[in-house]
Amino acid sequence: MRKRYFSLMVLGLSLVVAFAAMGGSGLAAQAxxxxxxxxxxxxxxxxxxxxxxxxxPGDRLTAHFQVSKNAYVYLFDIDTTGxxxxxxxxxxxxxNYKRANTTYSxxxxxxxxxxxxGPAGTEQLVLIATPKxxxxxxWIRRSLEQGTFGPQLNVSISAEKFMFELRSVTVTPTFGSxxxxxxxxxxxxxxxxxxxxxxxPPVTPPQPNRYGTINVTSQPSGATVFVDGVDRGTxxxxxxxxxxxxxxxxxxxxxxxxxxxQITVSNTGTYPLHAVLSRVPGGxxxxxxVALVSRQFTVKWPSTGPFVENFSxxxxxxxxxxxxxxxxxxxxxxxxxxxxDGVGPVEFARIAPSGPDAPWPGRTYEKIQYPFxxxxxxxxxxxxxxxIFGLQYLDSVKVRVDVWYVGN
Numbered sequence: 001m002r003k004r005y006f007s008l009m010v011l012g013l014s015l016v017v018a019f020a021a022m023g024g025s026g027l028a029a030q031a032x033x034x035x036x037x038x039x040x041x042x043x044x045x046x047x048x049x050x051x052x053x054x055x056x057p058g059d060r061l062t063a064h065f066q067v068s069k070n071a072y073v074y075l076f077d078i079d080t081t082g083x084x085x086x087x088x089x090x091x092x093x094x095x096n097y098k099r100a101n102t103t104y105s106x107x108x109x110x111x112x113x114x115x116x117x118g119p120a121g122t123e124q125l126v127l128i129a130t131p132k133x134x135x136x137x138x139w140i141r142r143s144l145e146q147g148t149f150g151p152q153l154n155v156s157i158s159a160e161k162f163m164f165e166l167r168s169v170t171v172t173p174t175f176g177s178x179x180x181x182x183x184x185x186x187x188x189x190x191x192x193x194x195x196x197x198x199x200x201p202p203v204t205p206p207q208p209n210r211y212g213t214i215n216v217t218s219q220p221s222g223a224t225v226f227v228d229g230v231d232r233g234t235x236x237x238x239x240x241x242x243x244x245x246x247x248x249x250x251x252x253x254x255x256x257x258x259x260x261x262q263i264t265v266s267n268t269g270t271y272p273l274h275a276v277l278s279r280v281p282g283g284x285x286x287x288x289x290v291a292l293v294s295r296q297f298t299v300k301w302p303s304t305g306p307f308v309e310n311f312s313x314x315x316x317x318x319x320x321x322x323x324x325x326x327x328x329x330x331x332x333x334x335x336x337x338x339x340x341d342g343v344g345p346v347e348f349a350r351i352a353p354s355g356p357d358a359p360w361p362g363r364t365y366e367k368i369q370y371p372f373x374x375x376x377x378x379x380x381x382x383x384x385x386x387x388i389f390g391l392q393y394l395d396s397v398k399v400r401v402d403v404w405y406v407g408n
Contacts, residue, residue, distance in 0.1 A: 044069035044100075048127040048182035055188055057118040063106045063125060067180060070356070071129040073098050075106065080121030080188055087114070094391050097133075097355040101244065120189030129180045133332060133391075212265035214239045216249065218275040223253035229349065229365035235275070242271075250366050251275040252373075258289070258406050260368040280407070289373065293403035296379065299324040299334050300396035311372070313405040316341050318372050320401050330384060330393035333357070336376050336401075340369035349376045351399075353383045353392040373404045 044067065051062040067073065073096050075088035089096040092111040098104055107113055116123075128134075216225050218235040225237050228247050232239050235251065242265050251259040256277035263271050280289060290313060297307045304324035311318055318340040325332045333352045337345035348367035350357045359378040366375045380398040385391070 042180045043178055044071070044129070044180050046071075046073075046127055046129045046180040046182040048075075048125060048184045050125070050184055050186050053186050055116040055186060057116055057189065059116045061114045061116055061186075063114070063184075064103060065106075065127055065182070066103050067098060067100060067129045069100050069129075069131070069180075071098060071100075071131055071180070072096050072133045073104075074128045074130075074134065076126045076128075078124040078126065079117070080119055080123050089391065095354045096391075097352065098129075099243075099356055116188055118188060120187075122185055122187050124183055124185045127182045131178055210268055211241045211243055212268055213270040214242050214247070214249070214263055214265070215270050215272045216251065216275070217272070218251050218253070218259070218277055220253070220256075220277065223251045223256070223259075223275065223277060226250040226252070226364070226366045229367070231364050238270075249273055250368060251277065252366075253277055255280055258368055258373050290405040291402070292372075292405055293320070293401060296398060296400045297322050298396060298398045299331065299394075301326055301329045301331065304331065309401055309403070311403050313371075316371050316405070318344075318369070318403070320374055320376075320403065321345065322376070322399060322401065324394075324397070327393065330395065331397070332393060334394065334397050334399075336365065336399075338367055338369055338372075338374050340372050343369065348374065351378065351381075351394070351397055353394045359397065368406070371405055371407050373406045375402045376400070377402070 046065065046067045048063065048065045050064070052059075055061060063075065065073065065075070073088070074086065077085045077087050079085070088106055090112070093106075093108050214227070216235055216237045216239065221235045223235045225232050225235060225239075227239055227242070227249060229250075244265050244267075246262055246264045249261050249263055256279055259275040259277055261273060261275070263273060265271060292311045292313055293309055295309055297305075299305060299307070299322065304326045306321050306323040309320045311320075318338060321337050322334065323336075324334045331353075333350060335347055335351075336349035337347045339345050346367065346369060349365035351359050359381045361378060361380065363378045364375055365377075366373065377400045378397065379400055380396075382395040383392050384395040385393070
């Protein structure tokens with residue numbers, strides 16, 4: 001039986017893991033990759049490429065990828081014999097939630113290396129990006145339960161069946177068309193079994209993610225500035241390292257109506273924003289916005305919500321909903337939405353166990369939906385590691401919801 005090998009460098013020790021070959025030919029797998037795996041109506045883009053186009057057994061490989069939308073990324077290897085292995089996420093790199101328009105590389109830490117095995121032929125890497133983590137899929141769950149690097153999906157699955165089942169997971173019914181895919185091929189041993197196959201141009205590596213600067217001033221000064229719901233300080237304020245894209249800017253000061261705007265950062269320059277704040281009516285003394293709600297919720301299995309808080313003032317009404325997404329006694333995420341005067345729900349907060357949406361004590365999320373302003377503050381949280389996937393999950397999240405009437 002032919003075998004292929006991944007060489008892992010773990011804490012300075014060389015560990016070789018052998019995988020038994022499964023049925024299916026490299027030719028069939030290559031055909032299936034091109035005809036099945038590419039989503040013809042991708043709502044966002046994914047790119048995948050390697051540092052070289054040809055390797056010899058024993059060479060180390062580096063893979064690079066990028067997605068145009070925050071997503072969970074899965075990387076599969078179909079070797080020259082047709083064997084299918086999940087190589088990312090893995091037991092040495094578990095967090096596969098990736099930010100948009102950022103170039104990532106694998107290996108992504110010093111605990112492992114990707115080393116080419118054999119025999120000679122053409123090998124493929126397949127990337128799948130989904131808006132939520134793939135869960136409750138038997139052939140992925142069983143492979144991750146092996147607790148080894150690069151586990152085969154199933155000893156009975158061929159490359160052809162893998163493509164069919166992968167498409168069935170991503171297309172129906174879980175994600176509909178909201179998924180993206182990419183693939184790349186490379187030769188091992190300088191041999192390609194398809195001399196008549198058309199040559200596909202290499203993927204041009206996307207440019208590294210770039211950042212701009214936002215400079216916020218206010219009249220009067222000393223106002224608190226929230227960028228995408230995160231408290232960044234008081235005016236006058238310069239916020240550096242702002243990713244390209246559109247960002248919500250909220251300026252808050254006691255006794256004044258809240259100022260809300262958006263800025264689209266598209267180059268590395270400085271974007272100025274000056275907020276002229278209007279005083280809340282009530283004479284010469286500062287008048288606070290009208291506080292309507294201040295309530296705490298603890299989202300923890302089995303009490304995962306939805307927790308709904310309704311409020312009303314001067315004929316206007318709204319609500320805030322805090323809801324956890326449970327999985328086997330754990331939480332994959334906590335989301336908050338609001339309604340205001342019949343408009344909504346509008347999501348304004350997402351809390352995840354890791355990545356850009358990871359919580360910290362005091363992290364705030366703020367949303368203006370006139371005539372109300374809502375703020376969600378993380379009070380306490382704890383995380384845990386799942387026994388099945390070996391990934392990080394939320395154990396509990398305690399949040400405080402505050403609501404103010406700010407007028408029209």
